[in-house]
Amino acid sequence: MFITNDIRYIGVNDHKIDLFEGQYVVPNGMAYNSYAIIDEKIAVLDTVDANFTHEWLDNLQSVLGNRQPDYLIVQHMEPDHSANIANFVKAYPAARIVSSAKAFVMMKNFFGTDFADRQIIVGEGDTLSLGKHELTFVTAPMVHWPEVIVTYDSTDKVLFSADGFGKFGALDVEEDWACEARRYYIGIVGKYGAQVQNLLKKAAGLDIQTICPLHGPVLKENLGYYLGLYNTWSSYQPEEEGIVIAYTSVYGNTKKAVLKLAEKLKANGCPKVVVNDLARCDMAEAVEDAFRYSKLVLATTTYNAEIFPFMREFIHHLTERNYSNRTVALIENGSWAPLAAKVMRELLSNSKNITFTDTTVKILSALNDESTAQLDALVEELCREYLAQQDQTANKNDLTALFKIGYGLYVVTSNDGKKDNGLIVNTVTQVTDTPNRIAVTINKANYSHHIIKQTGKMNINCLTVDAPFSVFEAFGFVSGRNVDKFANCEPLRSDNGLVFLPRYINSFMSLKVEQYVDLDTHGMFICSVTEARVLSDRDTMTYAYYHANVKPKPETDGKKGYVCKICGYVYEGEELPEDFICPLCKHGAADFEKIQ
Numbered sequence: 015m016f017i018t019n020d021i022r023y024i025g026v027n028d029h030k031i032d033l034f035e036g037q038y039v040v041p042n043g044m045a046y047n048s049y050a051i052i053d054e055k056i057a058v059l060d061t062v063d064a065n066f067t068h069e070w071l072d073n074l075q076s077v078l079g080n081r082q083p084d085y086l087i088v089q090h091m092e093p094d095h096s097a098n099i100a101n102f103v104k105a106y107p108a109a110r111i112v113s114s115a116k117a118f119v120m121m122k123n124f125f126g127t128d129f130a131d132r133q134i135i136v137g138e139g140d141t142l143s144l145g146k147h148e149l150t151f152v153t154a155p156m157v158h159w160p161e162v163i164v165t166y167d168s169t170d171k172v173l174f175s176a177d178g179f180g181k182f183g184a185l186d187v188e189e190d191w192a193c194e195a196r197r198y199y200i201g202i203v204g205k206y207g208a209q210v211q212n213l214l215k216k217a218a219g220l221d222i223q224t225i226c227p228l229h230g231p232v233l234k235e236n237l238g239y240y241l242g243l244y245n246t247w248s249s250y251q252p253e254e255e256g257i258v259i260a261y262t263s264v265y266g267n268t269k270k271a272v273l274k275l276a277e278k279l280k281a282n283g284c285p286k287v288v289v290n291d292l293a294r295c296d297m298a299e300a301v302e303d304a305f306r307y308s309k310l311v312l313a314t315t316t317y318n319a320e321i322f323p324f325m326r327e328f329i330h331h332l333t334e335r336n337y338s339n340r341t342v343a344l345i346e347n348g349s350w351a352p353l354a355a356k357v358m359r360e361l362l363s364n365s366k367n368i369t370f371t372d373t374t375v376k377i378l379s380a381l382n383d384e385s386t387a388q389l390d391a392l393v394e395e396l397c398r399e400y401l402a403q404q405d406q407t408a409n410k411n412d413l414t415a416l417f418k419i420g421y422g423l424y425v426v427t428s429n430d431g432k433k434d435n436g437l438i439v440n441t442v443t444q445v446t447d448t449p450n451r452i453a454v455t456i457n458k459a460n461y462s463h464h465i466i467k468q469t470g471k472m473n474i475n476c477l478t479v480d481a482p483f484s485v486f487e488a489f490g491f492v493s494g495r496n497v498d499k500f501a502n503c504e505p506l507r508s509d510n511g512l513v514f515l516p517r518y519i520n521s522f523m524s525l526k527v528e529q530y531v532d533l534d535t536h537g538m539f540i541c542s543v544t545e546a547r548v549l550s551d552r553d554t555m556t557y558a559y560y561h562a563n564v565k566p567k568p569e570t571d572g573k574k575g576y577v578c579k580i581c582g583y584v585y586e587g588e589e590l591p592e593d594f595i596c597p598l599c600k601h602g603a604a605d606f607e608k609i610q
Contacts, residue, residue: 028044038298061088
């Protein structure tokens with residue numbers, strides 16, 4: 015199979031495997047990918063599983079013809095990719111092995127030799143020329159082993175991404191990418207989100223048109239979609255709004271409560287409800303669901319003064335993968351001394367940014383009037399924002415939304431008649447209460463200023479402290495004149511027809527411009543409130559909180575160069591080009607400062 019004119023696919027499909035890594039069910043098998051770059055010199059990237067030695071060598075020979083490979087590039091030492099290194103060396107004794115120093119140590123452990131006579135050790139930024147093709151190596155430690163490197167071919171603009179962007183499933187089976195890629199990522203790579211984030215930052219500086227992973231299909235189209243999902247997964251943010259109920263039940267009473275809860279959640283506007291019986295479902299699927307959706311309900315029985323074993327295992331899977339940034343509700347059952355909620359809360363105590371609901375449901379053997387009332391209170395708490403988002407159930411005149419205004423950060427949404435737009439601002443003030451008037455100040459250089467000056471309307475979305483940095487990247491780093499900021503979502507709309515954010519806000523207000531004040535570089539819009547909704551009681555994101563807890567701290571230790579004051583991107587070099595544009599936030603050289 016041709017990837018480009020010079021890059022060939024030489025991997026194999028495995029339909030004999032039942033459990034990947036001895037634990038993950040793979041009904042559609044696995045693909046072990048390997049590639050060859052045919053140039054003045056020939057490089058082979060990675061081998062395959064030991065069960066497919068001859069098939070892989072046949073594939074390689076078929077693309078080589080009468081030629082011999084010059085290099086074997088080993089990006090990752092897991093046996094499903096490295097098992098045939100020794101067989102490759104026997105078949106092609108003149109070839110050199112290109113890999114990281116740590117990988118050669120692992121080769122000694124696996125094969126009894128580190129192939130010292132043919133080593134080429136590479137690290138961050140090292141290059142290898144094949145003739146027309148120039149390869150650059152990027153270190154990716156703990157994505158998801160410590161020795162991993164990825165390889166970028168600047169000629170064909172291809173990133174060979176090792177286990178990154180991989181998925182379960184053989185290549186001769188048609189299936190949705192996201193589902194099995196999500197399960198693969200969360201199960202295998204999920205613990206190492208910080209390391210994946212570091213790799214994504216490095217990749218942001220590369221012009222990538224094709225991604226060649228070691229598992230799953232080669233990705234050529236809509237790369238922003240795949241990169242976006244990886245950014246969401248690796249920053250431990252919810253991918254979709256919805257509620258997962260994970261439960262165990264001994265005699266069926268906890269199950270009855272869970273099924274009743276699921277019905278009530280659906281009836282109260284929850285966009286997606288997923289129920290998993292942890293004793294019977296695929297545990298990996300249940301873990302995937304918990305990371306996919308924004309809220310989680312844990313329901314279990316007290317068992318031996320502890321919790322039911324399947325629930326403990328489930329929570330362990332979550333915490334070892336750094337489960338965070340979620341709302342969690344607890345339901346416990348016990349006949350004489352319920353302890354499950356206390357135990358579950360303790361097991362999640364080290365997870366970051368977990369918001370427990372005020373309501374905990376306590377069932378004494380079976381639902382009664384008291385525990386049913388608790389269940390109803392939990393539904394009201396979990397669904398408050400969903401009800402506020404829907405026109406038919408929202409209180410559109412909840413002026414307590416004004417209490418959410420402080421010296422915070424907001425997304426101002428508008429529409430230019432063709433597409434929706436959004437902008438981060440920090441200057442929103444209530445100026446009068448009879449009548450209610452809001453002042454919003456916007457830089458004239460921003461496209462939103464131009465739109466609002468023409469249309470006379472906007473929405474103010476009050477961001478909450480759980481808003482990730484990606485929100486600020488989307489609405490603060492690029493212009494709506496050039497980018498459709500809502501292209502990849504189905505927006506919610508207020509009565510004035512404008513967008514309000516479906517997540518990461520505690521309230522929004524629809525504003526009508528009544529007066530405009532020219533402030534030289536900025537314009538102040540004095541507005542009346544036409545609609546106000548409160549979605550949650552989460553704290554508003556303040557300017558100080560953003561700088562202390564959300565904005566990434568630039569990694570400048572030991573580096574010489576310049577750092578972007580907007581997003582923290584580090585440019586390494588003696589001089590910063592005057593026309594340099596930050597690859598992350600797209601700001602120019604004027605927004606960089608020298609690393610001291």
